[in-house]
Amino acid sequence: MLITTQDEFADYTISKTLGLVRGNTIRARHIGKDIMAGLRTLIGGEIIEYTKMLAESREQAYDRMVAQAEELGADGIVCVRYTTSSVMAGSAELLAYGTAVKLLKNKN
Numbered sequence: 001m002l003i004t005t006q007d008e009f010a011d012y013t014i015s016k017t018l019g020l021v022r023g024n025t026i027r028a029r030h031i032g033k034d035i036m037a038g039l040r041t042l043i044g045g046e047i048i049e050y051t052k053m054l055a056e057s058r059e060q061a062y063d064r065m066v067a068q069a070e071e072l073g074a075d076g077i078v079c080v081r082y083t084t085s086s087v088m089a090g091s092a093e094l095l096a097y098g099t100a101v102k103l104l105k106n107k108n
Contacts, residue, residue, distance in 0.1 A: 001066055001069065001074065001075065001076060002075065002076035002103065003066070003076065004076070004078055004079075004080065005079065005080050005081070006079070007079050008078060009076060011106050012075075012076070012103040012105055013103070013106055014101045014102070014103060015101075015102045015104045016101065016102040017099060017100075017101055018069070018072045018073070018074050018099075018100040018101060019099070019100060020098075020099060020100075021068040021069045021072065021074070021077060021097065021098060021099070022064075022065055022068065022095060022097040022098075023060070023061040023062060023063065023064025023065035023068060023096050023097075024061050024064065024093055024094065024095040024096070025060045025064070025093070025094055026087055026091055026092070026093045026094075027053055027091060027094070028090055028091040054094070057094040058082060058094060058096070061082070061094050061095060061096040062096045064096070065077065065080075065097060065098065069098075069100040072100050073102070074100035074101060075102050075103040076100075076103050077098040077099065077100055077101070078098060078099050078101055079098050080096065080097070080098035081096070081097055081098065082096050083095050
C-alpha cells in the first residue's frame with residue numbers, strides 16, 4: 001500500500017477513486033502519567049509519557065485507516081491528514097484520514 005500526503009504519486013496514475021478512509025482512536029490520560037508529566041513541567045524537558053501516548057495513538061489511527069483502505073481493495077491512499085479533538089476533559093480523539101485509490105504504474 002502506497003501512502004502519501006500529496007494528491008498523487010510521481011510514478012503512478014490514479015485509475016479509480018474509492019472514497020474516504022479513516023481510522024480513529026480516543027485516548028484518556030492516566031493519573032499516574034499525569035503526576036509524572038506534572039513533575040516534568042516543573043523541571044522542564046520533554047513530557048515522555050504524553051509523547052509515547054500520542055505516538056501510539058497516531059499509529060493505531062493510521063493502521064485502522066489502512067485496514068479500511070485494504071477492505072476497499074485500494075492500492076494507495078492520497079491526501080493523508082491527521083487531526084485531533086477534545087472529547088471530554090482528559091481525553092482526546094486522534095483521526096487519520098485520506099482518499100483510497102486504485103493505481104496504475106506509469107510506463108517509462
